[in-house]
Amino acid sequence: MLCSCGCLQKAGGGGKRRSSSSVEDASSSRMSELESNSRPQTTEAASTRTSSLLQLFHRKGPKCFRKPQRPKSPMQAEKTIRAAIFIQKWYRQHQARQEMRKRCNWQIFQNLEYASEQDQAELYKFFHELIKHMPQAAGTGNKSPTSTCTALLEESEALMEEVGDIVSTKVEIPIMKSHIDLLIDVFRKKRSNRLHPKYVVLILREAAKSLKEMPNLSMVSTAVSQQVTVCGDLHGKLDDLLVVLCKNGLPSTSNPYVFNGDFVDRGKKGLEVLLLLLSLYLAFPNAVFLNRGNHEDSVMNARYGFSREVERKYPRNYKRLLRLIDEVYRWLPLGSIINNRVLIVHGGFSDNTDLDLIKSIDRSKYVSILRPPLTEGQPLDKAEWQQIFDIMWSDPQSVPGCIPNTLRGAGVWFGPDTTEKFLERHRLSYMIRSHECKPNGHEFTHDNKVITIFSASNYYALGSNKGAYIRLNNQLVPRFVQYISAASQAKKLTFKQRVGIVESAALKELAVKMREYRDELETEFKKYDPDDKGYITISKWCYVMEKVTKLGLPWRLLREKLAPGTDSKSVNYFRTLDLLDTDVILEAEADGTSVMDALYANKTSLETIFNIIDADKSGEITLDEFEKAIDLLDAHMPGDTSKSEMLEKCRMMDLNGDGKVDLNEFLEAFRLSDIHRKQQQEADIRKRSTTRSSINQPPSDSVTKLANIISKNTLIIEQDIDPMDCESKIIEPTK
Amino acid sequence: MADVPKREVENVEFVFEVMGSPGEGIDAVDLGDALRALNLNPTLALIEKMGGTKKRNEKKIKLDEFLPIYSQVKKEKEQGCYEDFIECLKLYDKEENGTMLLAELQHALLALGENLDDEQVETLFADCMDPEDDEGMIPYSQFIQRLMSDPVVFD
Numbered sequence: 001m002l003c004s005c006g007c008l009q010k011a012g013g014g015g016k017r018r019s020s021s022s023v024e025d026a027s028s029s030r031m032s033e034l035e036s037n038s039r040p041q042t043t044e045a046a047s048t049r050t051s052s053l054l055q056l057f058h059r060k061g062p063k064c065f066r067k068p069q070r071p072k073s074p075m076q077a078e079k080t081i082r083a084a085i086f087i088q089k090w091y092r093q094h095q096a097r098q099e100m101r102k103r104c105n106w107q108i109f110q111n112l113e114y115a116s117e118q119d120q121a122e123l124y125k126f127f128h129e130l131i132k133h134m135p136q137a138a139g140t141g142n143k144s145p146t147s148t149c150t151a152l153l154e155e156s157e158a159l160m161e162e163v164g165d166i167v168s169t170k171v172e173i174p175i176m177k178s179h180i181d182l183l184i185d186v187f188r189k190k191r192s193n194r195l196h197p198k199y200v201v202l203i204l205r206e207a208a209k210s211l212k213e214m215p216n217l218s219m220v221s222t223a224v225s226q227q228v229t230v231c232g233d234l235h236g237k238l239d240d241l242l243v244v245l246c247k248n249g250l251p252s253t254s255n256p257y258v259f260n261g262d263f264v265d266r267g268k269k270g271l272e273v274l275l276l277l278l279s280l281y282l283a284f285p286n287a288v289f290l291n292r293g294n295h296e297d298s299v300m301n302a303r304y305g306f307s308r309e310v311e312r313k314y315p316r317n318y319k320r321l322l323r324l325i326d327e328v329y330r331w332l333p334l335g336s337i338i339n340n341r342v343l344i345v346h347g348g349f350s351d352n353t354d355l356d357l358i359k360s361i362d363r364s365k366y367v368s369i370l371r372p373p374l375t376e377g378q379p380l381d382k383a384e385w386q387q388i389f390d391i392m393w394s395d396p397q398s399v400p401g402c403i404p405n406t407l408r409g410a411g412v413w414f415g416p417d418t419t420e421k422f423l424e425r426h427r428l429s430y431m432i433r434s435h436e437c438k439p440n441g442h443e444f445t446h447d448n449k450v451i452t453i454f455s456a457s458n459y460y461a462l463g464s465n466k467g468a469y470i471r472l473n474n475q476l477v478p479r480f481v482q483y484i485s486a487a488s489q490a491k492k493l494t495f496k497q498r499v500g501i502v503e504s505a506a507l508k509e510l511a512v513k514m515r516e517y518r519d520e521l522e523t524e525f526k527k528y529d530p531d532d533k534g535y536i537t538i539s540k541w542c543y544v545m546e547k548v549t550k551l552g553l554p555w556r557l558l559r560e561k562l563a564p565g566t567d568s569k570s571v572n573y574f575r576t577l578d579l580l581d582t583d584v585i586l587e588a589e590a591d592g593t594s595v596m597d598a599l600y601a602n603k604t605s606l607e608t609i610f611n612i613i614d615a616d617k618s619g620e621i622t623l624d625e626f627e628k629a630i631d632l633l634d635a636h637m638p639g640d641t642s643k644s645e646m647l648e649k650c651r652m653m654d655l656n657g658d659g660k661v662d663l664n665e666f667l668e669a670f671r672l673s674d675i676h677r678k679q680q681q682e683a684d685i686r687k688r689s690t691t692r693s694s695i696n697q698p699p700s701d702s703v704t705k706l707a708n709i710i711s712k713n714t715l716i717i718e719q720d721i722d723p724m725d726c727e728s729k730i731i732e733p734t735k
Numbered sequence: 736m737a738d739v740p741k742r743e744v745e746n747v748e749f750v751f752e753v754m755g756s757p758g759e760g761i762d763a764v765d766l767g768d769a770l771r772a773l774n775l776n777p778t779l780a781l782i783e784k785m786g787g788t789k790k791r792n793e794k795k796i797k798l799d800e801f802l803p804i805y806s807q808v809k810k811e812k813e814q815g816c817y818e819d820f821i822e823c824l825k826l827y828d829k830e831e832n833g834t835m836l837l838a839e840l841q842h843a844l845l846a847l848g849e850n851l852d853d854e855q856v857e858t859l860f861a862d863c864m865d866p867e868d869d870e871g872m873i874p875y876s877q878f879i880q881r882l883m884s885d886p887v888v889f890d
Contacts, residue, residue: 079822079823079826080823080826081847081848082819082823082848083820083823083824084843084844084847084849084850085778085847085849086820087820087840087843087844087879087882088844088848088849088850088851089776089777089778089849090776090882091844091851091855091859091882092767092771093771093776094859094862094863095855095858096767096768096771096772097771097772099768099772100750100753100772103753103754104753107753398756398757398758399757399758494858494862495858495861495862496862539742554749556742556745556746556749
């Protein structure tokens with residue numbers, strides 16, 4: 001139809017705003033339609049036309065306003081429309097491509113996260129196997145005495161003085177709001193302002209003592225407050241916690257909170273988050289409910305960064321602090337129930353989950369969920385152990401059924417049928433869980449009966465996802481507040497740049513993971529390149545990548561990034577290997593913690609392994625006992641060493657040559673093999689750099705260029721946290 | 736189905752994995768985005784013709800239904816190429832120096848053809864356009880080049 005200015009307009013719905021998937025939000029959440037509006041076509045077009053011209057006028061002033069030229073003939077008009085359609089089409093394709101890049105990056109992050117969680121869960125399965133095949137170990141498996149645990153809470157052993165700056169902030173019991181304000185002010189500064197370790201001990205100790213009095217499942221009621229707020233994973237993101245407290249207020253009797261686990265690991269301020277949450281709990285005991293998550297676990301902390309964070313911040317006292325943190329963990333409640341109607345646990349549940357059973361167990365046995373529980377001579381109840389796992393590690397799936405969660409390696413995937421049965425059996429209306437990062441900070445599944453809430457924004461990288469928290473009213477109808485912290489940093493960037501940052505972060509993590517398999521990759525590539533030209537087909541490249549890394553990623557999509565500068569017919573795999581050897585990747589690797597590092601760092605796990613292998617409890621392992629364990633070790637330890645090599649290892653462990661291995665020799669052997677492994681790595685790198693420069697060309701320009709981009713994009717500039725620097729949106733209930 | 740090469744079917748499977756739900760396929764409202772992610776460039780009119788919807792949850796498209804759509808759209812000839820298109824914009828190039836008024840372009844995109852909305856135009860210009868000069872002019876051929884030079888997602 002022709003409108004007054006003479007241009008043709010398409011009648012009908014051409015101008016309707018597209019649904020959320022094309023712009024900004026990578027909407028994996030099927031329910032939250034954030035931007036669905038459809039204003040009538042003509043008025044929208046007319047008003048935007050006017051507004052754009054007006055904008056021009058206002059910006060430029062009258063003297064610069066030039067009357068726009070309009071094409072004169074109908075043919076010209078048609079040409080113009082064709083041109084417009086062309087640009088619009090390409091624009092939409094441009095957006096779709098960015099969207100696909102976004103989702104690809106998401107897949108990378110999720111795959112990497114779950115792959116390493118699998119490794120951790122391997123440890124659990126390994127213990128499980130050991131115990132299964134060495135039944136006498138079941139009763140006395142774990143020798144860590146509980147008596148020293150309670151003593152920890154009372155001991156007033158002097159702490160060592162730390163080097164460096166300590167703030168003068170004092171904390172006393174009872175903890176009051178004034179202390180909270182002080183703590184927030186200290187923690188949010190970028191310089192690692194540290195509390196004196198004695199106050200850290202104070203907070204941890206008092207919190208553990210208080211948590212001990214809580215039941216396994218906290219009973220929360222909105223009778224007085226008329227509402228309650230639920231937060232999901234925080235993972236050391238203090239900025240997000242402060243955004244929530246800033247927007248939603250500090251806890252009080254009229255403003256209670258439930259925090260659903262995973263307070264630490266991955267983020268840089270885990271200790272501050274933990275201490276602040278515990279202080280809030282101590283200051284407002286009836287208004288703060290803390291649930292344990294799968295990362296409230298020393299085995300996970302050794303692998304995912306929290307142990308290292310504590311060590312870095314308190315190098316002289318970290319061992320004591322970590323032991324106290326263990327105490328807090330074992331006494332954290334396992335979940336909460338609101339008004340007897342809504343269950344809140346970290347992971348989910350399985351067909352076997354029985355809340356009455358969970359209410360009755362002694363949760364303090366589970367210092368770490370990934371190690372066998374302390375049993376004090378009682379037989380180990382594997383079914384009970386499984387129950388804990390299921391609530392901490394499970395994920396919902398869209399198809400019916402309840403199957404072991406092979407992606408994470410622990411817990412289950414539970415379908416909508418499991419949910420329905422569970423809610424009915426326990427007379428609940430719905431449940432809230434966390435555990436999975438979602439682009440929009442939350443997601444509904446299972447016919448709105450399962451809500452996932454995730455409160456760490458920018459979890460994988462700046463701009464990767466939003467965080468959210470839920471406010472439930474007295475009828476327990478949920479309303480979401482979605483936010484992204486450090487918004488000013490993201491605002492300066494264009495959409496494309498933001499996608500680029502997340503992509504660089506994803507590639508960096510992926511490359512670090514690939515380094516674990518570097519030699520194997522080289523061997524496999526060479527198999528398909530008999531003439532040593534350095535080129536293989538794309539299909540073969542993808543095949544090798546998937547086979548070696550065991551990651552189910554869209555390798556075709558990634559090919560251009562991981563073998564930069566090659567054409568669309570074949571892949572120069574040297575580029576892939578060279579990328580792994582660039583400084584930015586090497587530095588990232590050194591920064592992280594490998595599985596072996598974590599295993600060694602987690603001495604208690606090694607002790608446990610030792611105690612289980614030592615079937616007759618002699619305090620020493622004979623070759624015979626070790627041989628029995630090797631079959632199981634073989635199946636579950638990373639790296640493939642043959643049986644004879646393992647036996648040889650045992651003989652080597654026997655440092656004093658008496659034919660038996662005691663605990664110290666066992667630990668020493670791991671330490672030595674760890675050192676040996678690091679030395680081997682360094683030698684490999686040196687060898688590689690010399691052969692490469694003599695035989696082949698130095699890393700190509702495209703590899704260097706990519707490495708520089710990754711380096712630039714993943715540079716994080718620390719700033720003081722400003723909780724007001726956030727972008728947020730309220731999402732009304734859709735039910 | 737027979738005329739989609741195996742490698743491309745793999746790409747389609749990936750897109751379905753990312754955009755759809757297992758067993759159900761993708762929502763018909765995402766048909767356009769799915770095709771675009773696979774390097775096709777249909778107009779909105781074509782998408783609607785092929786079964787795309789405007790609202791979510793109205794219709795689902797499974798993989799085996801999608802493949803013939805994909806084949807069909809692939810066969811559609813590209814309507815105009817870069818040169819044709821520059822020729823059209825030349826109509827606005829009064830001084831014949833490769834620049835045009837930004838406002839003209841903005842107007843065209845907002846009001847003509849399969850119009851974009853304000854936010855989309857803003858994003859587009861932020862990503863592909865140099866800032867306008869004091870007279871409000873922009874070099875349009877560079878803009879188009881940048882728009883078209885997005886790295887392909889699949890090859």
